[in-house]
Amino acid sequence: NIYKKEFNDNGFYHPRYINYSFKNNSNVREFVKSFYELIIGEKVNVNIENDFEAFQKKNIDISIVNKNLLAFNFRFEELQNKSHLFKAVFKANNNDILDFRIDVSKGYFAFRSLEKINNSFYELNGKEIYKNLFSKNSEIEAFSWLVYKSFQKYDSHQSIENQIANNLKKLLSNIQ
8 A cells, every 4th residue: 555544634645645665666666567568469678677776875975065065164063853864055146045955864965045025036146147157957046945966967977065065166166
């Protein structure tokens, strides 16, 4: 059963209560692949192994990121009572105060304004600079973050820590 024993106010299972694992995802992909082969009659040559689970749950060594950013006086700290969630705050030369996060358990790096302005985290003086510097493989204005980048979008042949640090070096050298 993929559902938890929780219901919404109407007595129905709510989608946020679905307990769906990567194992289920792999099984679904195997089924779709088999179904396609059956209907089309051709063998599908795709690797259906899902190594994202291992990649996402990778323990990031935040000290590597911090060490690479010493020259900018920039440091991520683990949030209290939130293991695998790291935060850094930085004031840019244009008076923007940026809230940076690395969430290892959810597998993303993101940043936005520290405070809501006009009911938005996107109201920043350097908004266009930030968006342009992070447009490659990043989502812009997603999930309340100005810039959001899933670990999936990073090159799996390089360390995530160094890639995050390099992105931040480029940003910080433009706004410090």
